[in-house]
Amino acid sequence: MGVWVFLLLALGVLAQESPASPPPDLSPEVFAIARELRCPVCQGESAAESNSGVAVEMRRLIAEMLGEGKTKDEIKAFFVDRYGEWILYEPPKRGVTLWVWLLPVLGLILLGLGLFAYFRPKKPLPPELLEEAERRLKEPQ
Amino acid sequence: MRNWLWLLLVLALGGLFYWGMQRNPKELPSVLAQERRPAPDFTLPVLPPYREEWGEALRLSDYLGKKPIVLNFWASWCYPACYEEAPVLEATWRRYKDQVLFLGINTQDKEGEALRFIQQFGLTFPQVFDPRGRVGVDYGMYGVPETFVIDGEGRVVVRHAGAIDEATLEKYLKEVLR
Numbered sequence: 001m002g003v004w005v006f007l008l009l010a011l012g013v014l015a016q017e018s019p020a021s022p023p024p025d026l027s028p029e030v031f032a033i034a035r036e037l038r039c040p041v042c043q044g045e046s047a048a049e050s051n052s053g054v055a056v057e058m059r060r061l062i063a064e065m066l067g068e069g070k071t072k073d074e075i076k077a078f079f080v081d082r083y084g085e086w087i088l089y090e091p092p093k094r095g096v097t098l099w100v101w102l103l104p105v106l107g108l109i110l111l112g113l114g115l116f117a118y119f120r121p122k123k124p125l126p127p128e129l130l131e132e133a134e135r136r137l138k139e140p141q
Numbered sequence: 142m143r144n145w146l147w148l149l150l151v152l153a154l155g156g157l158f159y160w161g162m163q164r165n166p167k168e169l170p171s172v173l174a175q176e177r178r179p180a181p182d183f184t185l186p187v188l189p190p191y192r193e194e195w196g197e198a199l200r201l202s203d204y205l206g207k208k209p210i211v212l213n214f215w216a217s218w219c220y221p222a223c224y225e226e227a228p229v230l231e232a233t234w235r236r237y238k239d240q241v242l243f244l245g246i247n248t249q250d251k252e253g254e255a256l257r258f259i260q261q262f263g264l265t266f267p268q269v270f271d272p273r274g275r276v277g278v279d280y281g282m283y284g285v286p287e288t289f290v291i292d293g294e295g296r297v298v299v300r301h302a303g304a305i306d307e308a309t310l311e312k313y314l315k316e317v318l319r
Contacts, residue, residue: 040283053249054284057274082281084172 030063033072037079038089046089169283171300180205180212180291181279185269188247190259195267199244205295209317210242211310212289214277216250217258219285222304226286227262229307233314234266240318243267248285249274292317 034048039055047058058079065075079087091097172178184200204210213230215223234243243266247255252270259268271277280289283302290299290313299313 040281052284053274054277054282057249057278060273061275061278079278082172082279084170084281086170 026059026063027066029066030059033062033066033075034059036076036089038087040083040087169302171297172281173289173297174300177296177298179295180210180289180297181276183271183276183279185246185271185276188252188255188259188268188270190256191267199267199269201244204242204244205291206293208240208242209293209314210244210291211314212244212246212280212291214246214248214280214282214285214287214289215258216248216285217254218250223258223286224262226288226304226306227258227264229305229310231262231264231266233307233310237314241314244269246271246276248272248277248282290314290317 031048034055035046037047037058039045039047039050039052039058041052041054042050045055047055049055061078062075065078070078076088085092085097091100093101173180180201182200182202182205184198187195187197187199201210211230211234213226215227217223230243230245234241237243245264245266245268247258247268248271250270250272252272255268255270274282277287280287280297281300286304288299288301288305288310289297290301292298298317301309301313
């Protein structure tokens, strides 16, 4: 009995510590948009995950703009206008960054072609060539 | 014929890798400086030691277009970069006082700690307080310290990320003072 209570308490503690859950003051919608924006200071993270000052301010701005009735695209455009397309967590599917999306697919296609060419069933040798080879083998050196 | 194709593919890939290795991943684009956009305006409270001379609040557009402006974002917690450049900024400001306006934006900081920093370096150019860091987002700021040089027409011409040294700052100033 005591063990179970302890386990349940321990699980409760674990659940509270999850850093991914949004703080209660901002709506999940804010985090959904922030997740598509890069945190300027900590470039590997999105503005939703980071707790750096800039990311916190970005979330606050997103919340404010949502309050003003702005759409997700308008909010993203606001940040692109200031930081350039760099701020988008996923590179846009056009222009130079289109290659980021296309190259892996092209690479896979090339790999598939290469594998196909390598493992393709070989055509049997023409009989006259085989006969010729066998005749040469039988010939005394 | 097929061998040529392979050679071409290898060369193309090699070229791509070489190009990739020459690129600096830490280089951060600044839309403002690249497009020489007009400096975004803001109104921020002036920190107490500067109120007598500069008023309670400072509006950037009151000073834009008159002479070049050096806008420096900093914070007291930004060690060591902000501590390295503070004396450089103060010394350069004293030399160029009549030709250029230096303006410090204390960003995402506590007022008490900001005041201690100001006292430590005896900064005499005006300092404004932006605890939320809202102005930084308008400037496309990545992190402190960051310095923006605005020319006499009010356009952003330079964004310098990281601590600035005297030679670099002088070079930027010569550019906008021409």
